[in-house]
Amino acid sequence: MPMKYFVDVVQTDGFISAAKRNYVSETAVSSAVKKLEDQLGHRLLNRSGGHNTLTPVGEQVYKRAVTIINSYNEIWYHPDSHPEKLVRIHFLQGLGGNAASFAKRLPQETHYSFDEELLDQSISRLVKGYYDILIGFQLAFRNNNKLKVYPLQTINFDLLFNKQEIKTYDNDLKRLARKSKLYLQNWQSTGISDIQTAMIDSYSQDHWDYQETVGINSFTAACLNVNFKGGFTMVPETFKIPEYCENVYKFTPEHLKKAFEVVVAVNAGISAPLLSSVKRAII
Numbered sequence: 001m002p003m004k005y006f007v008d009v010v011q012t013d014g015f016i017s018a019a020k021r022n023y024v025s026e027t028a029v030s031s032a033v034k035k036l037e038d039q040l041g042h043r044l045l046n047r048s049g050g051h052n053t054l055t056p057v058g059e060q061v062y063k064r065a066v067t068i069i070n071s072y073n074e075i076w077y078h079p080d081s082h083p084e085k086l087v088r089i090h091f092l093q094g095l096g097g098n099a100a101s102f103a104k105r106l107p108q109e110t111h112y113s114f115d116e117e118l119l120d121q122s123i124s125r126l127v128k129g130y131y132d133i134l135i136g137f138q139l140a141f142r143n144n145n146k147l148k149v150y151p152l153q154t155i156n157f158d159l160l161f162n163k164q165e166i167k168t169y170d171n172d173l174k175r176l177a178r179k180s181k182l183y184l185q186n187w188q189s190t191g192i193s194d195i196q197t198a199m200i201d202s203y204s205q206d207h208w209d210y211q212e213t214v215g216i217n218s219f220t221a222a223c224l225n226v227n228f229k230g231g232f233t234m235v236p237e238t239f240k241i242p243e244y245c246e247n248v249y250k251f252t253p254e255h256l257k258k259a260f261e262v263v264v265a266v267n268a269g270i271s272a273p274l275l276s277s278v279k280r281a282i283i
Contacts, residue, residue: 002032013221088131097238105281181231182210183222
């Protein structure tokens with residue numbers, strides 16, 4: 001649990017949000033992470049100004065912790081009365097709605113399990129057969145001959161701004177953006193593709209600009225920063241703004257409409273019946 005708390009603090013960018021994710025107190029999370037640091041003999045997080053960043057040791061421990069937790073969770077993926085009908089559908093952050101929409105198109109007798117994946121581990125885990133299907137952005141699968149990729153849908157990306165800052169700039173969103181931090185999902189993967197660069201290139205069309213980019217570990221964390229600190233972020237249209245983010249304004253520029261292609265990726269060794277079901281579901 002201390003390792004999971006540590007991962008959740010990183011992914012949600014805060015002890016309070018990690019505590020809410022685990023239905024425990026902030027003190028419980030903070031104490032567990034501190035104990036983990038004491039046991040390892042190294043600081044894992046730099047805590048300053050309400051923002052937590054990973055130390056060099058923390059970055060290494062985080063990567064290993066995610067792998068360990070994912071491996072542990074594999075134990076619970078298969079308890080099903082009909083394992084031969086179970087399809088393990090995973091998705092990248094922000095694409096849960098796309099995964100649900102895809103699942104509805106599969107045969108009615110299909111059994112499902114769902115989980116969210118981090119980009120840097122998702123493709124290698126799919127190749128190794130830890131799960132069956134990954135819903136992700138087409139950009140992530142370039143030049144990968146170990147997977148079969150099928151187009152699912154093309155989606156918009158929205159910009160989220162702080163409502164109070166919009167008033168300060170007289171509703172001039174472009175001018176506000178030029179003076180603001182862009183909280184951007186850390187999409188860099190291990191040599192497969194740089195989705196983050198592609199996102200910035202798409203955003204920067206039609207003379208949209210930003211002051212600087214700030215890497216963040218999840219769309220939810222980016223939304224929280226915008227809500228409480230200002231700045232802005234980019235999220236898929238299917239991203240649901242958390243209930244406690246009431247100071248966020250959503251805007252979809254014309255050049256970000258239908259800007260990114262979402263695909264269904266499967267292991268090249270997928271069974272013929274499942275591959276047939278996937279193909280029928282995306283037609």
